Each structure stands twice: as structure tokens, then as C-alpha cells.
Amino acid sequence: MTANDDSFTNWKNREEIAESMIPMIGKLHREQDVTILLHSRSLVNKSVVSILKTHRFARQIAGAELSVTETMPFLRALTTLDLGPSQIDIGMLAATYKSDDRGLTVEEFTADAVAGATGANKIDRREGRDVVLYGFGRIGRLVARLLIEKAGSGNGLRLRAIVVRGGGEQDLVKRASLLRRDSVHGQFQGTITVDEDNSTILANGNAIKVIYADDPTQVDYTAYGIKNAILIDNTGKWRDREGLSKHLRPGIDKVVLTAPGKGDVPNIVHGVNHDTIKPDERILSCASCTTNAIVPPLKAMADEYGVLRGHVETVHSFTNDQNLLDNYHKSDRRGRSAPLNMVITETGAASAVAKALPDLKAKITGSSIRVPVPDVSIAILNLQLAREASREEVLDHLRDVSLTSPLKRQIDFISAPDAVSSDFIGSRHASIVDAGALKVEGDNAILYLWYDNEFGYSCQVVRVVQHVSGVEYPTYPAPAV
Incomplete structure (x- = not known):
């Protein structure tokens, strides 16, 4: 048998293992609200090839390829446990098992590592929480896709309604079509049908009422059976507490803004300051996509090295706020x-840092250039550190942060030498460290941070909504602090 034959046989064997993983992952998700991850990447509803590619990608960040033959025993062990709602990273289970010296079997080690999610320790499965989208543009439709994808067993977030202004004939059909097909993010994963008589979009079995209104005060959500809902305002029309309070109508409990909040509205970057949200806070902001991209790595650098000052230059995709062709705009150049x-x-991202990281005393300045690409941006973060460091030291630190820290869902790490912007379309991380571009000299570090300013940001929004709704489940093994 030739080397090529050996490689192909090995591939077919791994395909077979990945194929057998799919029903286990699906059953855990549907019946027990357990999301299986691999180095922070969800394996729920993934194809055989996607599962194998996710394992392969571990080489980019961990330095060694991870095989399904290594993770399968841990997944199989999980199916035998009395698990409660949780997120379990089988990549981390496999990695930590290698360094464990207690002589435990895979089954014993797995049961111990996820003990907080089993038996008497497991949290109760919660009743689903209603969600309303106010506005249905770029971010609104991506958040809708994520909410539908995460509906799972039906005990999490439930997208109940979308509020838009009437757009005339065929409005519902056109909005459903925009949800179904996207020029940047591709096809919707599932089926979508339209019930025009009931003004409803049916997406993967989720009935989403489309409500037409010109103003928040015109809607009584209880008339649609919506209660205790979280409303996500994607319009950006109102940014302060007074304006956003208009949404606090019958049926709406909290309001989350997908733009930087003004005044005393808390600006939240999930992973950094989401634990500061007060239980009785009814209005909050998810800040901007760029703030979400720079704050997590800035915190990671400040915690390890200290930061005296910094400047961020963002090279940002163009947005709907700009004109397709030259025309009047209220801004000078847009x-x-x-x-x-x-x-x-x-860009207001630099000034927004103070809201998300109030303990950081360093002055951070910022500027931005919009460029002719439709999605994915890069932030160049130039930092003066409180102590000197080497490039290798900073790389190792950021790699470890992306793998094992509480920020691993926010920060990704890539070492591919030929990476370009389109490679990051669909990234679920708020920020991706480009290892090859990193520069460190003495106390100066320059980080190049890619981010999908649409999808990555939408993932951060959903994480905040999960947190305030009480359906953000614990992750095992627990990240290193």
C-alpha cells in the first residue's frame, strides 16, 4: 500500500468517526441543552467535513493537529452522564487529559471535569425567553440567524417578533428573501416559508411575527402573546436612556442596543465587563463592533504587561451609512x-474603551479609514507597555489567552502566513490576532486584529442577550483565570 493509500484510508476512517459524532452532538443539544465545542467552536449542526476542519484548525493555535480519534472517547463519555444545560469543550478535555497525572480513565476524567454540570449540581432547564428584534438590517438579520440556530431544545432564546416600518407590496416576502440569502454570509442554514395572511416568517419551525410600526410607542407586544421579552434595537436611532425607554412597552422587560450607548447607558463587551450588569438594569448597549474587537485583546495585554498608552487605527469595511455613489451626506467624507x-x-471606539475598562488609566486614541470591501475589518492596536517583552513572549501569551482564558470566546488566534480579510467572514470571535503581523520591540507592541464587523459582532450581541436572559450556560472545563 502506498503512502497515498494510507493517507486516504486514514481520511475515510476519520470521516466515519466524525459522522458518528453528529447524532451524539445533536441529541445532547436537543434533549439536554448541552452544546459541544472544540476550542470554543460549536460543533452543533456541523457537517462531517466541518467537524474535521475544526479539528484540523486546532493546529493553527495549539501547535498540533487534533484528531477525532482523540476527542471521540470524551464525547462518548459525555453521552453516559446525567448532564444539565452547559457548554462542554471536548478539545480542552482532550488537551487537559494529556497533562493529568492522576491515572484516571477517560470516563473518570470526563465525569470529574464536568461534575458541575451533572447530577445534583446541574442547573435547571429554564423556560424559553422571548426576544424581539426592532429593525431588520445587516445586524438584525444576522442576529435572527443566530437566534434561530441556537433555538435548540426550545428552552433558550426564542425569536418571537420583528418590528419594521411597512415597505409596501411584497414587503414580507422581500424581508424573508433577505434572511434566506445574503451576498456576504451565504445561504440561511435551513428552511424559510412565509405566511402572508398572518404576517409571519417560519424559519426552521420558529414562527416569527412581523409587526409593522413607525414608532416604538405604537406596539403592545402582549397582544401577540409576547411577555417578559428582551428587545434588541438594531436601528441605532435612539442611543440614550430617554430614547431607548420608548421600547419599554407591555411585554418588553429589557432593551439591548446594537450601537454605542450615550450618557449613562452601560456599554457592554461580553467577556470583559458583562458581569457588571446589574440585575435591575433594563437598558444597555453592546457598544460597537470595533470596541468589541479591541477591548478583549487590550485587556489581555493590560493584565499581563500593563499598558501606558495606545492608539488604534481601524481599516473598516464600508457600511450602509455611506453612499454607493457620490451624493449628499451629513458627514464630511461619507x-x-x-x-x-x-x-x-x-471612530468612537477608543473613547468607548473607558466605559468597558474603567480601571485602565492609559489614554487610548483612535482613527479610522473605510475601505471598499463589504465585510471584515482590521484594527491595528499600537501599545506602549509598562514593561519590555519579546515577540515570542507576547505571541505565547495571546495564544494561551485564545485557548484557555475566560476571553477565549472573544479572542481567536491565527498563524496562517497568507491570511487575508475574506478568510474571516463568518468568524464568531470578536477579534482574531494575526500572529504573523505582530510586532514587538522593547515596550512597544503592535497588534493586528481582524474582525468580522457584522457576524462576529452579532455573536457578541447574542452572548450579552443570553447573559441578561439567564440562559448563558457554564462552560466546562472551566477556563483558567
Whole structure:
């Protein structure tokens, strides 16, 4: 048998193992609210090839390829346990088992590592929490996709309604079509049908009422059976507490804004300051996509090295706020054609750092250039550190943060030498460290941070909503602090 034959046989064997993983992962998710992860990447509803690629990608960050033959025993062990709602990372189970010296079997080690999610320790499965989307643009539709995907057993977040202004004939059909197909993010994973008589979109069995209103005060959500809901405002029309309070109508309990909040509205970056949200807080903001991209790595660097000052330059995809062709715009430069120009503009991300990291005393400045790509941006974070460091030391630190720290869902790490922006479309992390571009000299470090300013940010929004709704389940093994 040739080497090629050996490689192909090995591939077919791994395909067979990955195929047998799918029903186990699906059953755990549907029946027990358990999400199986591999180095923070969900394996729920993934294909055979996707599961194998996710294992392969572990080589990029952990330095060694992870095989399904290594993770399968841990997944099989999980199916024998009385698990409660949780997220369990089989990649981390496999990695930590290798360094464990207690002589435990895989089954014994797994039971011990996830003990907080089993038996008397497991948390109760909660009643589903209603969610309403106010606005249905780029972020609104991506958040909708995520909520539908995460509906799982039906005990988590339930997208009940979308509120939009009436758009005329075929409005419902056109909005459903935009949810079904996206030029950047591809096809919706599932089926979508439209019930025009009842003004409803049915997506993977989820009945989503489309409510037409010109103003928040026109809607009584209880009339649609919606109660105690979290409303996600994707319009950005109202940014302060007074404006956002208009959403606090019958049936709505909390309001989450997908733009930087003004005044005393808390700006939340999940993974960094979401634990500061007060239980009685009814209005909060998820800050901006760029704030979510820079704050987690900034915290990681400040915690380890200290940061005296910094500057962030964002090279940002164009957005709907810009003109397709030259035309009047209230801003100085955004009226010039977005797909034809690089456009210097402002960013509030640097000033927003203070809201998310109030203990960081370093002055952070910022500027931005919009460029002719439809999605994925990069933030160049130039930091003066409180102590000197080497490039290798900083790389090792950021790699470890992406693998094992509480920020591993926010920070990803890539060492591919030929990575470009389109490679990160669909990334669920708030920020991806480009290892090859990192520069460190003495007390100066320059980080290049990719981010999908649409999808990665939408994932952060959903994480905040999960947290305030009480359906953010614990992760095992617990991240290192």
C-alpha cells in the first residue's frame, strides 16, 4: 500500500468517526441543552467535513493537529452522564487529559471535569425567553440567524417578533428573501416559508411575527402573546436612556442596543465587563463592533504587561451609512462613493474603551479609514507597555489567552502566513490576532486584529442577550483565570 493509500484510508476512517459524532452532538443539544465545542467552536449542526476542519484548525493555535480519534472517547463519555444545560469543550478535555497525572480513565476524567454540570449540581432547564428584534438590517438579520440556530431544545432564546416600518407590496416576502440569502454570509442554514395572511416568517419551525410600526410607542407586544421579552434595537436611532425607554412597552422587560450607548447607558463587551450588569438594569448597549474587537485583546495585554498608552487605527469595511455613489451626506467624507474610495472617518471606539475598562488609566486614541470591501475589518492596536517583552513572549501569551482564558470566546488566534480579510467572514470571535503581523520591540507592541464587523459582532450581541436572559450556560472545563 502506498503512502497515498494510507493517507486516504486514514481520511475515510476519520470521516466515519466524525459522522458518528453528529447524532451524539445533536441529541445532547436537543434533549439536554448541552452544546459541544472544540476550542470554543460549536460543533452543533456541523457537517462531517466541518467537524474535521475544526479539528484540523486546532493546529493553527495549539501547535498540533487534533484528531477525532482523540476527542471521540470524551464525547462518548459525555453521552453516559446525567448532564444539565452547559457548554462542554471536548478539545480542552482532550488537551487537559494529556497533562493529568492522576491515572484516571477517560470516563473518570470526563465525569470529574464536568461534575458541575451533572447530577445534583446541574442547573435547571429554564423556560424559553422571548426576544424581539426592532429593525431588520445587516445586524438584525444576522442576529435572527443566530437566534434561530441556537433555538435548540426550545428552552433558550426564542425569536418571537420583528418590528419594521411597512415597505409596501411584497414587503414580507422581500424581508424573508433577505434572511434566506445574503451576498456576504451565504445561504440561511435551513428552511424559510412565509405566511402572508398572518404576517409571519417560519424559519426552521420558529414562527416569527412581523409587526409593522413607525414608532416604538405604537406596539403592545402582549397582544401577540409576547411577555417578559428582551428587545434588541438594531436601528441605532435612539442611543440614550430617554430614547431607548420608548421600547419599554407591555411585554418588553429589557432593551439591548446594537450601537454605542450615550450618557449613562452601560456599554457592554461580553467577556470583559458583562458581569457588571446589574440585575435591575433594563437598558444597555453592546457598544460597537470595533470596541468589541479591541477591548478583549487590550485587556489581555493590560493584565499581563500593563499598558501606558495606545492608539488604534481601524481599516473598516464600508457600511450602509455611506453612499454607493457620490451624493449628499451629513458627514464630511461619507458622501463620497464607498466602493470606489478609501474614506477617512472618525471612530468612537477608543473613547468607548473607558466605559468597558474603567480601571485602565492609559489614554487610548483612535482613527479610522473605510475601505471598499463589504465585510471584515482590521484594527491595528499600537501599545506602549509598562514593561519590555519579546515577540515570542507576547505571541505565547495571546495564544494561551485564545485557548484557555475566560476571553477565549472573544479572542481567536491565527498563524496562517497568507491570511487575508475574506478568510474571516463568518468568524464568531470578536477579534482574531494575526500572529504573523505582530510586532514587538522593547515596550512597544503592535497588534493586528481582524474582525468580522457584522457576524462576529452579532455573536457578541447574542452572548450579552443570553447573559441578561439567564440562559448563558457554564462552560466546562472551566477556563483558567
